[in-house]
Amino acid sequence: MIKKFFHQFASPKSYFAIANKFVKPFLVFFFLLYISALAWGLFFTPPDAVQGDSYRIIYMHVPASFMAQILFAVMAITSAVFLIWKLKLAAYVSKSIAPIGAIVTFFALFSGSIWGIPTWGTWWQWDARITSTLILLIMYLGLISLHASFENKEKADKFFSVLVLIGVVNIPIIKKSVDWWSTLHQSASITLTSKPAIDPVMLYPLMFSIVSFIGLIFGLVILSSQNEILKREKYKSWIKNI
Amino acid sequence: MKKDRKKRLFGVLLIIGSSCLGIGLILYALNSNLDYFLTPSELKQSDENVVLSSNTRVKLGGMVKKDSFFINENKVNFEVTDFEDSIKVIYEGLLPDLFKEGKGIVVLGKYNDGIFYADEVFAKHDENYMPPNLELN
Numbered sequence: 053m054i055k056k057f058f059h060q061f062a063s064p065k066s067y068f069a070i071a072n073k074f075v076k077p078f079l080v081f082f083f084l085l086y087i088s089a090l091a092w093g094l095f096f097t098p099p100d101a102v103q104g105d106s107y108r109i110i111y112m113h114v115p116a117s118f119m120a121q122i123l124f125a126v127m128a129i130t131s132a133v134f135l136i137w138k139l140k141l142a143a144y145v146s147k148s149i150a151p152i153g154a155i156v157t158f159f160a161l162f163s164g165s166i167w168g169i170p171t172w173g174t175w176w177q178w179d180a181r182i183t184s185t186l187i188l189l190i191m192y193l194g195l196i197s198l199h200a201s202f203e204n205k206e207k208a209d210k211f212f213s214v215l216v217l218i219g220v221v222n223i224p225i226i227k228k229s230v231d232w233w234s235t236l237h238q239s240a241s242i243t244l245t246s247k248p249a250i251d252p253v254m255l256y257p258l259m260f261s262i263v264s265f266i267g268l269i270f271g272l273v274i275l276s277s278q279n280e281i282l283k284r285e286k287y288k289s290w291i292k293n294i
Numbered sequence: 295m296k297k298d299r300k301k302r303l304f305g306v307l308l309i310i311g312s313s314c315l316g317i318g319l320i321l322y323a324l325n326s327n328l329d330y331f332l333t334p335s336e337l338k339q340s341d342e343n344v345v346l347s348s349n350t351r352v353k354l355g356g357m358v359k360k361d362s363f364f365i366n367e368n369k370v371n372f373e374v375t376d377f378e379d380s381i382k383v384i385y386e387g388l389l390p391d392l393f394k395e396g397k398g399i400v401v402l403g404k405y406n407d408g409i410f411y412a413d414e415v416f417a418k419h420d421e422n423y424m425p426p427n428l429e430l431n
Contacts, residue, residue, distance in 0.1 A: 098425035102392060107423060136302045172416045173390030179330035217306060218313040225317070234329045234355060236400055241421040251424040 064141050064281045065290050075274050082267030089261035097254050106170040111258060113163040115265035120157040120188060121223050123149050123269070128220035131213035141277075143209035144284060146216065147199055148276035154192035156269060161185055172236055180229035181237035184222060191219045205284065331355030331400050333376040337410075354381060354410055355400040355418065363395055374399060374410070381405070385412040392417035 060066050093111030100107035127149045134142035164182070165175040176182065195212055202208035230239040241249040248255050285291055321328070331353035332340070359380050362373035370389065373380045383401055393399065398418030403411050 098427075100423050101426045102397075102419060103423075110423070132306045135306050136299055171390070171392055171419050173392075174414075174416050177330070177416065180328055214309060217309045220310065221313045221317045225321070232328075234331050234333075236330055236416060236418055238419055238421045241423065249420075249422045253425060254423050 062139050062141050064144065064285055065288075067141055068278055068281050071274050071278055075271060075278070079268065079271035079275065082264050082271055085264035086261065086268050089257060089264045092257040093254075093261060097257055100254070103171055106167065107254075109163055109167045110254075111261045113160065113167055114258060115262045116156050116160040116163060117185070118262055119265060119269050120153060120160045120185070121226055122266070123153040123156060123273075124188065124192075124216075124220060124223055126273075127153065127216050128223075131216040134209060135213050135217075140209075140284075141281075143213065144280040145273070145277045146213060147209070148280045149273055150192055150195045150199070150212075152269060152272055152276060154189060154196065157185065157189040157192055161189060174236075177236045179235040179237055180233040181226065181235050184226045184229050187222055188226060191215075191222065195219075333379075334374055334381045335376055335379040337381060337405060338379055349404065351402060351404060353400055353402050354383070354405070354412075355398070356380075358393070358395045358397060358399050360395050374401065381410050382408070383410045383412050385415055387413070387415070389415055390417040392419055 061070070090111055094108055097108070099105045127146050130142040130146045130149070133139055134146060161182070164185075168175045168177075195215060198215060199208045199212045202211070229235060230237055242255075242258075250258065282291060333356055334354065337352065337354055354374055356374040356376045359373035359375040362371075362380075364371050368386060370385045370387075371382070372385075372395075373382050375381075383403075385401065385403075393415065394417075398420060400416045400418055401410060401412035402414040402416075405411075
């Protein structure tokens, strides 16, 4: 029965129908949630003892940096599923994650630069964390152009997926860069193993902003994968009937 | 699992594994070259090193030593320490807002005869965030 469920859900047609039902309210809900998380962080939290008000960009920078890495990991999973089980839907999802990942990664770098000016005294340094994140952005852009450069889209999916699997090794490097090497970037404030280094009055809005940003971005991924289905399966009869 | 799927799963694992191995070996070879800065004791040890001639710009990182900061003839003087060794730094220019004794710092410049002549100073902040009134706790 589980197998049947998967087969049904994994067909672009039924995925499209299910996604179509909830994607819009889902997006609106998380968008409003994210806006209120930002409002909470920007207006209803105290300034930081050391950095003053400039720390408040954390409510944008951390969710963006987090999602930049998560999206690549998700893309690696869907790419592996595509390569092993030949599920077309997985390839469509992979492909639609790439541009969103690129934008989110750019936003992470951009917000980090803005944060760096008042705190570090520089907007760019070639330390391990910043450089590995720049490599992540370049990989997203490379994946987008790789896929676009193929006339044969089945072939494009294959090469795209293989490249994602090669590139996924960068994700643990980004994560551990601040521990393995000396960097200008500080180490993680929130870890699974120890107490957060952020005071609860700032931690709660930060968690709130991360969760709502996750929802918002996955909503966008679903929306964009629906687009991809429409584009790739436009000659199928069920799409003509929409 | 069907035979051809097993084969493809093996292929996927092979791609990830060889990528990890390749990148791992590169990172292992580069090792300390990926460090953003040297600590005072590392810089002092590399003193005799030919690579580190007086014309090479290096980055030195550590804590600003307590009670070492003073201004003399428009030049900022302080010491950078890693609690094992410390190096005197001379710098002319604006300091970042977060510059403070006892806090993290990275200076970029030339090391010559035991004195570090910095031409850029970056403040390194830590991962702790708290409201101002809780700082004393």
